[in-house]
Amino acid sequence: MRRGVGISGINQQLLEKAKFNEKGSELARDHLDKLAKQFETFRDNLESFAEKHKNEIKKDIAFRRQFQEMCATVGVDPLASSKGFWSQALGVGDFYYELTVQIVEVCVATSSQNGGLISLDELLLRVRKARGKSRSAQDVSHDDILRAIKKLRILGDGFTVIEPANNQGRILIQSIPGELSMDHTAILNSLQTRSSFTVEQLREQFKWSDERIKTAIDFMIKEGLLWIDNNGRNIEYYFPGLFTAQRVTAGESV
Amino acid sequence: MSSTNISDISWYYDFPPFFTLQPNLDTRRKQLDAWCSLVLDYCRLKKIFTFDVNDAKKFPLFFNTKINRQLDNNFIQVLLEELRSRGNIEWQDKNKRHCLVLWKSIEEWAKTVHHWITSRGMNGTVCTFYELLYSDDTLSAEFHKIDENLFRRILMELERRGQATVFSDNGAEGVKFL
Numbered sequence: 001m002r003r004g005v006g007i008s009g010i011n012q013q014l015l016e017k018a019k020f021n022e023k024g025s026e027l028a029r030d031h032l033d034k035l036a037k038q039f040e041t042f043r044d045n046l047e048s049f050a051e052k053h054k055n056e057i058k059k060d061i062a063f064r065r066q067f068q069e070m071c072a073t074v075g076v077d078p079l080a081s082s083k084g085f086w087s088q089a090l091g092v093g094d095f096y097y098e099l100t101v102q103i104v105e106v107c108v109a110t111s112s113q114n115g116g117l118i119s120l121d122e123l124l125l126r127v128r129k130a131r132g133k134s135r136s137a138q139d140v141s142h143d144d145i146l147r148a149i150k151k152l153r154i155l156g157d158g159f160t161v162i163e164p165a166n167n168q169g170r171i172l173i174q175s176i177p178g179e180l181s182m183d184h185t186a187i188l189n190s191l192q193t194r195s196s197f198t199v200e201q202l203r204e205q206f207k208w209s210d211e212r213i214k215t216a217i218d219f220m221i222k223e224g225l226l227w228i229d230n231n232g233r234n235i236e237y238y239f240p241g242l243f244t245a246q247r248v249t250a251g252e253s254v
Numbered sequence: 255m256s257s258t259n260i261s262d263i264s265w266y267y268d269f270p271p272f273f274t275l276q277p278n279l280d281t282r283r284k285q286l287d288a289w290c291s292l293v294l295d296y297c298r299l300k301k302i303f304t305f306d307v308n309d310a311k312k313f314p315l316f317f318n319t320k321i322n323r324q325l326d327n328n329f330i331q332v333l334l335e336e337l338r339s340r341g342n343i344e345w346q347d348k349n350k351r352h353c354l355v356l357w358k359s360i361e362e363w364a365k366t367v368h369h370w371i372t373s374r375g376m377n378g379t380v381c382t383f384y385e386l387l388y389s390d391d392t393l394s395a396e397f398h399k400i401d402e403n404l405f406r407r408i409l410m411e412l413e414r415r416g417q418a419t420v421f422s423d424n425g426a427e428g429v430k431f432l
Contacts (some may be wrong), residue, residue, distance in 0.1 A: 224280055227276060227285075228276060229270040229323075231274075238271050244265060
């Protein structure tokens with residue numbers, strides 16, 4: 001029996017919107033034009049479209065994103081559990097399930113080094129390395145990682161995505177047991193592409209009391225998120241996860 | 255050999271806090287693990303077999319000019335003691351100024367020598383200490399031109415295993431492989 005996830009909630013307006021979705025590929029638009037009139041026919045055709053383009057959806061990052069956006073427009077979730085039609089027709093359930101396992105493995109393996117804070121770039125690099133030789137056909141994107149992590153969050157609070165404020169900086173993935181407070185996140189966001197800060201900088205930027213600054217720093221040191229650089233002139237605090245993120249961007253080894 | 259980028263061996267080398275002994279004990283544990291690996295990998299690469307504490311300040315590993323950081327004396331002492339406790343260095347003098355660097359254990363070295371000798375059917379032959387270390391015949395051997403004290407230790411280990419006897423003839427040291 002077919003699982004029509006979200007389809008029953010669809011109304012004509014959404015179908016109209018899907019019809020005029022400018023982001024769809026030529027092929028998708030043609031299909032959508034044909035299907036707009038009949039709801040049932042639309043759903044049937046969406047499913048066979050997926051079946052027919054299964055390989056492209058699996059292999060082509062851009063096509064996959066377009067397809068998912070198309071599904072989202074009509075309220076269909078192709079990332080449904082492996083018992084659903086979509087995962088069986090497309091195998092996408094398996095794709096994201098495997099990706100999730102790989103993400104968790106990378107985070108666990110690197111957490112002793114970065115305290116459980118890793119940049120999306122570095123995570124992607126390491127996941128690709130792990131997928132390497134046996135998955136030559138498939139590539140993985142930032143988008144795929146973020147979607148998989150979103151699914152992980154359903155299981156619990158273990159993983160959080162920290163987005164940079166005002167798009168100035170890196171997307172970070174946090175996988176530590178102790179929750180980061182707003183102060184910690186504020187410090188992270190203030191760094192943009194840097195990987196270190198001094199107490200002076202925090203005082204100037206946030207006007208926090210020394211007590212408040214010390215509390216935030218002490219917690220992060222205890223969690224292994226921060227290392228101390230005592231270079232004789234002043235004391236600077238570094239996030240190893242952000243430092244390696246910079247190396248990844250520069251193409252250097254981590 | 256072209257100059258090695260030490261940070262390619264370990265990214266920690268270019269990480270400024272790596273040169274500050276970390277106060278948090280868990281982090282310090284990771285830091286010392288990384289330092290020990292780096293020292294051993296570096297010495298293996300550069301074929302360094304001995305270390306003198308007097309040269310510590312000039313040792314390229316302990317001073318990163320690119321980021322202007324260096325290990326202070328206390329940290330160097332802590333690191334050397336950590337390496338000693340792991341069996342990776344052996345002090346040669348009571349004052350702890352000079353040590354052997356064992357990026358490969360004495361047992362592993364003994365196996366290497368024994369294997370090289372056996373694969374050439376040299377069991378039962380007698381060789382001098384110097385020809386084993388320096389002659390062209392041993393060019394292909396990993397133990398060619400290694401530190402003499404280290405080599406003596408290796409031969410003693412072989413003797414302990416009953417795979418060789420070490421002797422001295424008029425001051426010339428030799429070994430018979432059994």
